[in-house]
Amino acid sequence: MKKTVLRYFIYIFIFSHDAFCKEIFTIDHMERYLTEKNPYIYSAVGKQYIDAARIQTAQGGFDTRLSAEYDKKDYPLSNSEFSDISFSKPIENGTELIVGYRNAEGIHEYNNIKTGSEGEFRVGVKVPVFSLLNEMNERKYTLDSATINATRSTFESQNNLRNLYAHIVTSYYQLLYYNELVKLEKRLLYKAKKRNSFIEKRVHSGDLSDVALLESKQQIISREQRVLRTNNSYSQALQIFLKYINMSQKDFDLKYDLPSLKRVKKEKIIFQNVFSKALKSRPDIRALETKRSKLDLDTAYNTLSEYPKLNLFAYGVHDIKYGDGIKVGLQFDIPLERRGYKGKKMEIQMGITQLEEEKNRLLLELKTNLSNLMYSLDIVNQNIDLGHKETKIVESLEEVENKKYEVGSSDLFQVNQREMGTLEVKRKQLEYYLNVLMIQQEIKREMGEFITL
Incomplete structure (x- = not known):
């Protein structure tokens, strides 16, 4: 009888405790x-x-890039060897900086580059003129x-x-x-x-x-x-x-x-x-x-299409054997109807x-x-x-x-x-x-x- 009563009170306590603890x-x-x-x-x-x-x-568009190229040719009437390694760095205003080293000997089908036996160093810059003026470019x-x-x-x-x-x-x-x-x-x-x-x-x-x-x-x-x-x-x-x-x-x-x-x-x-x-x-x-x-x-970016695509570039080279040189260039491109713009x-x-x-x-x-x-x-x-x-x-x-x-x-x-x-x-x-x-x-x-x- 005492155990039954005790068990009853334990149940009451547990129930009351659970109810009290509820939020x-x-x-x-x-x-x-x-x-x-x-x-x-x-x-x-x-x-x-x-x-x-x-x-x-999108920030990856401004990553520094390492480029390397090697080409060796041994034909019956001509032979050549070409190697190039360079770093390029685009910056926010659209300009791209390039620095590298290359060595070219013999006759090449795809370019007329020729260097001394020890190769040459080059530093260059590519400038999109209207992108720079409008402070806008694709990247x-x-x-x-x-x-x-x-x-x-x-x-x-x-x-x-x-x-x-x-x-x-x-x-x-x-x-x-x-x-x-x-x-x-x-x-x-x-x-x-x-x-x-x-x-x-x-x-x-x-x-x-x-x-x-x-x-x-x-x-x-x-x-x-x-x-x-x-x-x-x-x-x-x-x-x-x-x-x-x-x-x-x-x-x-x-x-x-x-x-x-x-x-x-x-x-x-x-x-x-x-x-x-x-x-x-x-x-x-x-x-x-x-x-x-x-x-x-979009308006600012589309404004670039109003102008020609005009890129200026310049490279300075230092041939270890023959000395310094420079190359400048221009690229021009414009759609005549400008329907896209x-x-x-x-x-x-x-x-x-x-x-x-x-x-x-x-x-x-x-x-x-x-x-x-x-x-x-x-x-x-x-x-x-x-x-x-x-x-x-x-x-x-x-x-x-x-x-x-x-x-x-x-x-x-x-x-x-x-x-x-x-x-x-x-x-x-x-x-x-x-x-x-x-x-x-x-x-x-x-x-x-x-x-x-």
Whole structure:
């Protein structure tokens, strides 16, 4: 007997300890699980790391290059030997520096280079004239493009997080709603079971007919079915939410309890403050700005096509045996119709116009959405205030109907109607609370709020 009692108290202690150790799961707890280890989060931001890596790829265009060449020929009427090793270094303004050593003897098919037996050293420079004057060249364009794309990708990732975070928070609020709804349905079932005990006593004493007990049992079954349906909705909402935080239901149930939907903080929001913050914080608006930067860069690069491709180069050589020498040259190339330049210029101009209109549309939608959301929030808050008054009325009516039933001046049908009416009003009130929270979250999404990784 003592062991049984002791075991009973141990069970009570363990249960109480587990319950005491559970935390109330809030929005702050959610952010613990929304890290880059979460597949939903990484899918939203992964592209920015790819685009950031492409910057280093573009920087490779400025790498110092080592080149080597060797050619030996032994034909019946001619022979030769040629070797060359050189370093070339492109710099940001488009100029390319070259330094190297070569040795050429005999007759060569591909060049007329000939050096002394000990070879020669050479130092050279290649200057793209119009690239230098316009401070633009292909390598610089490639690097600047990669940098702008990486910046835009970062803003796009933040925009993905903005939408994903709003979706996850919304699923959290829906979970709280169904959790509250389960409690309401269970409370409704409890009332039916409690009344059933009262009816059984009245039937046994002969004050009520057997039909009353059958009606009571049918009512219990109906309400048990309602509880099952609501539990199913809650379970589905829980699974949807848990997939976003990448957590099993077992672990969640061991660690956390859910707060009351009515206790989740409601915030006072001012339209003008919200709109001003959205203009500064919305990552999709900032992404548009980077698109404009890219078009400006395209314009600068396309300007090169307006001019001929003019390269000047000069080489100084020092032959170890014969002394110093110099070579200068010029390369000139220009398409006569210049359709590529004109077409690209028009393409960029159309792109700028389209981008400006896209931004205007985005700002117009932002202002309209925020205005509608603020109005909806005000209406729902008014409904909550009215709902408090309505709840008190239906609870009083339900209480009166139950007292009438106990003294025999009402029937089970009327009592059921009153209780279902009370449940419906309370459910409607829960929906108002849910709508307030979801509208607040939508306003935050429009403002550009997202989690910081």
